[in-house]
Amino acid sequence: MRVPDALAFVRLMVTNTLASGVCVNRARTGTGSSMLGDLLLTLAEYLNKARRPAARAAIMAALKARNAAIEGDAQTVDAFSRDWLGLSDPVGWRTAVENALLGDWVDHLGRGVLRDPDLAKLLRLHSKIEHRYLQPLWERKVHDRRLRLLQDPVANGLLLADLLTDHQRPEDVVLAAELADSRLSAVLRGLAPQEAEVALVWASDQSATWRQAAAAVGHPDPEAFGNRVRRKLKSLGTRHTHRAQQAAGTRAGSR
Template sequence: MTTSTSWPIQQQIKPRPPEPYPFVGAALEGHLLAYVAVKRSKGGDIPMFAFESGGAEECGLMEIRPDGTVAPEIANLSPTKFVTLNDPALRQDPVGQPGPLRSPSGPVPAPVLRTARALAARQAAAAGNGRSVEAFMTEVLGLWRGARWQEPVSTALLGDWVGSLHTDGRVGPGALEYLKAETRVLHRQMTPLWERKVNGRRLWGLDFALGDGLTVYDVVAGGPDPYEMLAGTVPDDPRVATVLNDLTPAERAVAMAWADSQVTSWTEAASSIMALAPAQFTGLDPAALGERVRRKLKRLGARHTALAAAAAAQRWERA
């Protein structure tokens, strides 16, 4: 009898689906967004966040949609009343009763909208929606399209930039800046060493082409050490000699020093050569000397490439 009388009661109890973020029922208190409810839909759950819309008797609501978009709305209730209606101890339905909603009459505050876009992009990244993540990183973060930035942005979005969301359901004004900083760190970590910049200058790999089939490796492997080049010595390899002959002995030495794998900048290369023979570099600045050699090598490389292409064209015409 006990079982038969209790069973119909158990049938009347409907389990409530878990909500995505904690609901604390407190005011925004300096935060940009505060979770208040979740709207169930066939396309996926839509978390709704409250924000200050500027009106005394109205509450801004922001839908964070699964497709990576957001939709701001206005409820004709004060934030305090809306929070009361959505108190977990009082509401029977997760969505509460905000009343009729309408579109905002004015623009949503930029920090609120941008942070909401970041939350939507976070959901898109979790779902593998690369197109929405790319739209966020170009329209909100101002970054270039493509895999070079998309991977660090997606990784940062899924990080702890919005950790407060999982502790008290609110997002502070500094969350987006934290996301930007984390994105820059991850981008640098994911960038290969030979594609990074030091003091604003991009590093060159040993396979960097100097023109006419000549690479930096050829200069390193086939030439004398930098100190010998101060005396005018050039490598035996004719391709290397063709490029280096257009440099002064001091410039050749800097080029050879820069090719050393332990040297990270042209300024460092110039400093190391100037230390070998200070008397030859009186009044010269290491940064200026290094920059001069870098520009000259780049110009020479372009010229040799053009000459090689012209020679190949002539051979083709004769054939």
């Protein structure tokens, strides 16, 4: 019999016993009914307490750990992680557990939505989610394979980057696709070779100025030459846009 069912049964027995004590000769049965009633009430009180301490302990421990997270009490949070969440490395999970404790689970207390036995499971799940969010990308797994940093040592003083056979960077692929744009090619054709080189240096480094781009290609007067390339590119871009609009208008009129 489950505890709630047993409790209801005991209460029913107490009621029947006390009722029967009224009907029977009190001089003869009053003492026995009183003793039996006291015994059953004691048993009911015990069963009523027996079904609640673990649940109350879980809630109280979680609320205490939540308050500890707010106050910066790391030891209490770690103790909750170890004792209630079953985490063997409380220090490594501390931030994740604190984030889970500070969640909105407390809003559901007293509403009957969050059952006490499920509280530890819920906080453990939220802690795992927070822990994954806090993990660096190179400590995660993608399709059951762990990522590695290019700076990771391999052997004999070598890094993982030293073993690569293709040194092409992602930005190289992106820039190559940009240069394949016919509009960009049309504008660059209007520049002299050294001017085009300055434009490419400036485009590949967002923090570079036109003067720095001109200096990077070795021009003796980088300030003047960089401004010259900038003005020329602006003029060529405006001219190309104007011609493209005219061509589009001509095609539309011929339809």
